[in-house]
Amino acid sequence: MRDTPEQALDIQVFTDTPEPYRRLPVRLRRFDAQTRRTWSGPHGYHFRCKQVLMRKVLEESDKAVLIDTDTFFHQNPMKLFERIEPGKLLCNALTTRYDACKQTTLYTALASILAQRGLADDSMPLLNSGVIGLTREDADILDRSVEMMDEFYPITPGAITLEEFCLAVAAYRTVEVNECPDLIHHYWSRKQLFRAKVCAWINKHGDNPTHPHGLNDTRNVTAHLPRPDAWQRLIHKGATMAVPKDQRQFVREVLYGCCDYSNEFDRACSHVWWEKAVGNAEQRLQQPLSAPQLQQWLDHWAVRKMLGQRHKDVCQHLLEPLKHR
Incomplete structure (x- = not known):
C-alpha cells in the first residue's frame, strides 16, 4: 500500500478486544457481548456474525471486502476491489462441487430440500468465505444466506461450515463467483x-x-x-x-x-x-x-x-x- 498512497482504504476492524489494534491505521468497530449474541442469531451460530456485519458495512459503502484475520496478503489489497463489480461475488477460493460431499451433513440433510426449491444441485460449486467481496446492490445475497443459516442450523448439527455453504447457495445461478487465492493466503490450517x-x-x-x-x-x-x-x-x-x-x-x-x-x-x-x-x-x-x-x-x-x-x-x-x- 506504500506503493499506492493515492489509493485510500477504509480499513475497519470489528472486535471486542480493541487494544492490539490501537497503534494501527485502522478504524475500530468495537462490539459488546450483547451485540455478538444478536449477530449470532437465534441459534448462537457465531460464524453468522461475519455476514451480518458485512451487510451493515454495505449500508455505508458502495463496495466492501470482508477478510478473515487468519490471512496473508500476497499483493496490494486494492487489487481485491478490481474483482468486485455488480453481479459478482468475490470469495477466497472455490473448493469443490456439492456432489463431492455426499457423506457430509450439509448434503444428507439439505440436498433434497435445496433441489426441491430449485436452489442448488450436485454441480453447485462450494466456496471458502475467508474473503467475501460484494457491491451494495448485491447485498441481498447476504440476506438470503443469513435466512438459510437460521433455517438450516437446527437440522445440520456440527456443520461449522454452514455459513460459507449458505453463501454458496445464495450466490448459485445468481451472481458470478470469483476467487482470489493469488492475492490472499488463507491459513485456515496450520x-x-x-x-x-x-x-x-x-x-x-x-x-x-x-x-x-x-x-x-x-x-x-x-x-x-x-x-x-x-x-x-x-x-x-x-x-x-x-x-x-x-x-x-x-x-x-x-x-x-x-x-x-x-x-x-x-x-x-x-x-x-x-x-x-x-x-x-x-x-x-x-x-x-x-x-x-x-x-x-x-x-x-x-x-x-x-x-x-x-x-x-x-x-x-x-x-x-x-x-x-
Whole structure:
C-alpha cells in the first residue's frame, strides 16, 4: 500500500478486544457481548456474525471486502476491489462441487430440500468465505444466506461450515463467483505455525508497527511453511532409522523445529513444531503421552545426538506441561 498512497482504504476492524489494534491505521468497530449474541442469531451460530456485519458495512459503502484475520496478503489489497463489480461475488477460493460431499451433513440433510426449491444441485460449486467481496446492490445475497443459516442450523448439527455453504447457495445461478487465492493466503490450517510468525513480528514491532522497519519486515512474515530443505529431511529420515518405528515421525517433526532457518520469523515456529510433534504422536497412538514416556523417547541415544544442544530446550518445553496434566 506504500506503493499506492493515492489509493485510500477504509480499513475497519470489528472486535471486542480493541487494544492490539490501537497503534494501527485502522478504524475500530468495537462490539459488546450483547451485540455478538444478536449477530449470532437465534441459534448462537457465531460464524453468522461475519455476514451480518458485512451487510451493515454495505449500508455505508458502495463496495466492501470482508477478510478473515487468519490471512496473508500476497499483493496490494486494492487489487481485491478490481474483482468486485455488480453481479459478482468475490470469495477466497472455490473448493469443490456439492456432489463431492455426499457423506457430509450439509448434503444428507439439505440436498433434497435445496433441489426441491430449485436452489442448488450436485454441480453447485462450494466456496471458502475467508474473503467475501460484494457491491451494495448485491447485498441481498447476504440476506438470503443469513435466512438459510437460521433455517438450516437446527437440522445440520456440527456443520461449522454452514455459513460459507449458505453463501454458496445464495450466490448459485445468481451472481458470478470469483476467487482470489493469488492475492490472499488463507491459513485456515496450520494456524499455530503462522500465528507464531505473526506474534514474533508483533513482539519486535508492536510498539511502532507503522515504522518503515516494521513495514519492511512484514514481507518476511510469509505464507511459506517452515520446513528443512529436502536434503535435510532425507538425512533426518535416515538418522531416525535408529529410533523405534513408532517414534520416528515424532523425532522428525521435532527436528523441523530445530532447524536454523535463515528467516527469523520462521525460527519463531520452533516451539509450535515441537508441540505439534507431541499432538500428532498422541493422535497416532490414540492416547496421551505421559511425561515419563516422552522423557524416554527424548533420552534415546540417537535422539540426543540428533538434537545436540537443543535437547535441553526441547525437553524443558515439552515435558513441563505434561507434568501438570
